[in-house]
Amino acid sequence: MPIYDLTDAGALPRQAKSMLDLNPFDLSSAPYIEAIGRHELYALLVQGLTRKQAELAHSQLTQYSDYAGTVAVRLDDETHWLLYGATLLHGYRLVGNQLRVLHDATEVAGDDERDLESFDYWRWSGLFDDVAWENIGLKGTMFDGFESAGHGAVLAEAEDLLDDLLEGVSREVMLRVGDLDPGLVEALHAALLALSTARTAEQYAQSGLSCRRFLERLADRLFPATDEKRNGRELGQDKWKNRLWAFAEDALDSSEASDFQFRLDDLGKRIDHWTDASNQAVHRPAITQIGATRLVVGLVSLTYDLVLLVEPPAELPTAGYEPHASTVLRRLLDDNG
Template sequence: MNIALLFDASDPTLGSTYGDAVMRRVLRTGVLQRRQAHVRVSICDILTRTLTPDWPVPKILATVYFPTRFDRLRRESLERATVDSTVFCWLLQNLTEDAADELDTTIAATSGYLGAMDVSFGDPVQLAMFRQSLPEYIRFRGDVASVLYTGHNEDPDRALRELLESEGMTVTYEDIGARKTAFDHYTDPAHFRRIEYFQRIAAKLDGTSETMLSELALVIEEIHPELFDALNSAMRAIAAAETGEDLAHAALSGRRFLEALANYWYPARDQPVNGRKVGRPQYRNRLWAYLTEAAATADPPAPGEVAALGSALDELIDRFNAGVHATIGSARLEQTFSALLAWLTAAIRLNPHAAARPYLAYEPELMNYFRDLAQRVLRQTAQQASSPGRPGDEAPASQ
C-alpha cells in the first residue's frame, strides 16, 4: 500500500526544522529498518492551500484526505491543521498494513501527529496532491537508506546523510532517473489504475501475496512502466477466461511480458555471449545472460543462484508456449502466472540495482529534448555568424 503519515507542521514540539524532527520520530520506531522489502519515501508539505479559496475545507477533507482501506486519521486535528497550519507528509510506497499499523500505534501519542491513511494514485486528486507534488527523498531497504537524486549528484545532501547516519542507518546515493520529471508521461490516473488492477487480480492467484505484489508493482515501474500492459492483458484474459482461445491469449501475454523484459534488461546484440546467440529472437538466452551478469555484480556476488533461476525461466517459457497452442488448462495457466511473479521477484532481488532502469522509459523524450536543444543552438549560431552587426564588426569611428 501507499501510506501517508500526516503531521501538523506548526506543532511547537517539532520546532522550526519540523522535517528533521518527523524523520527522527519515524526512524526511532524501528519499523522501516525491520523490513527487508524496499520502501520508497516522498516527503514534503501537502499543498492544499493551492486549492483554496475555490475548494472549501470540507471538500478538501473529502477528496484529498479520503482513505479507502487504511483509516487512522485524527479528523478534528487534521481539519484544524488544514485551516490554520500546514500538513506535513511522509508518503511511504510499498508498506504492508501490519507495518503501517505498527508505525501508527508507535507514533500515535506524540504531539502534532494527525494520523495515517492509504493513498490511491488511481484517484486524480490524490495522485496530484501526493505522488506528483511530493518529491522523492529516500529508499529504505532494512537499515540501508538510499538518498535519491536525478542526474549528476554534484551536491549530495550531506545534512540528510548525517541525520540518517545519526539514527543508525547506512547511507548510499541512488539516481532515480527521469521519473517524476517533465520527461515522465506515465502520470495519468488510468496508468495507476492499471497497476492497481494488476495487483487486485494477481492477488487471487495461489502463491501470491499482497506484500510480494506491492513490491513488484514498485519495481516493475522502475524497470519500465509499459511492462504492466502485458501483465494487465494477461490478468484480464485470466479473469474472464471462458474458452481455450481466452487462455491462449493470456499465455501469449505472459510470453510477451518475458520478451519485453528481455528487451529492457538485456537488449539484443550481434555477437554471441557465452556461446549463445543473443539477438532479438533469442529472448530466453538474453534473460539467462542478464541473470549471469546480475549475479556476478551483486553485493555479495551470487553466481550459485543463476542455475535455479535459469531453469525456472526455461520451464515458464515452455509452459507459456504450450498455452499459446491451447494445450494447457486454466488452473495450470494460473499456476504458471503465479510462478512467473515469484520468479520475477527472485530475479529482481538477485541484484536490485541491476534490475532498475532509471532512464530507459524516458529515453525518447530525453532524446527529443536534446535533439531540439542542439538544433536551436545551431540555428542561433548560424544566425549570429551571418548577422552584419555581430560583435567585432563595428564600423570605424568617423574622422
C-alpha cells in the first residue's frame, strides 16, 4: 500500500522521524521524506523474522534500485501502528516450505472474493512445495476487537519479555555446558549450524546426529559410566540415556523436593522423548525443518532443566580438557628427554 496515502502531509516529517528512530538499517528521515514526496513508496510488512534473517533479506534487496530500505517495526509506536498495524492487508504465511495465501471470513461469507489470481500465480511458480488457503477468520476485520494500538503495545512488550526470557535461558545453558566441557559447546554448535544451513532431509538428519552426540557427551559429564546398575538399568558407556535418568534421580533426591516423584517422572519422560527423537532423526529419511527445529529446541530446554538441578561446582571438572592436556604433557616430557 502506498505510504503517502497513509500519512498527513503536515505531519510527515515528524512521523517519518518517529518511524526511522526505531532500529533503522539504512534509512534516514530526509531521504525517506523526499522519496515519499517524489515516488509511490510501498511498504511490505514481514513478521516472524529474526534479526539475522532481516539483515540477510536487507542485504539481498539492496541490489535493486527501487528498494528504499528496511526498518524494524514496533507496534507500540503510534506511527508504526498507523502505517503497519492498522492499514496493511494480510497476505501470506510461510509454514515450512508451504505458502499459505491468507483470507478472512468475510471474503467467503457470500461470493468468493479471495485473491484467486495470486493463488494460481504462486501455485504455478514452483517456488514452494505446496500452496494452500488459510482462513484467518475475523482477524483484521471490523469485528476484531484486538485490532487496536493498545493491543499492539501489549504484543510488542510480550515479544520483548519473551526474547529476554529465552535469551536468559540460552546464556545459562551456554555458561553451564561450557564449564562442564567445552566440547559440549562444539557439539551444540554443530547441531545449530546444521539446522540453520540445512535444505534437505539428509542435512536435517545431520542436526539430529549432533544432538545425539551432545546428549551422549552430556551424560558422560553429568554421570560417568559405571558397571553398577540402578533399578535394574545398566549404566555402562553406551547406556547414556539411563545415566541421564540416574543423574536426575540423584540431583532431585539430594534437593529433598516434596514433589520428587512427580518431577522425576516429568523429567524422565522428557529424557526418554528427546533421546529417542535424536536417534530417530538420524535414521528417519523424511525429517522436516520443523521436526529438526523442535528437536534442537527440546534439547536446549532439557539441558537447561538438567544442569540447573545442581549448583555450579566450586572446582570446574577437567575431563573435557584431559585429551589435549595429555598430548601437551607427552610433548613436554619428550622435549625434556
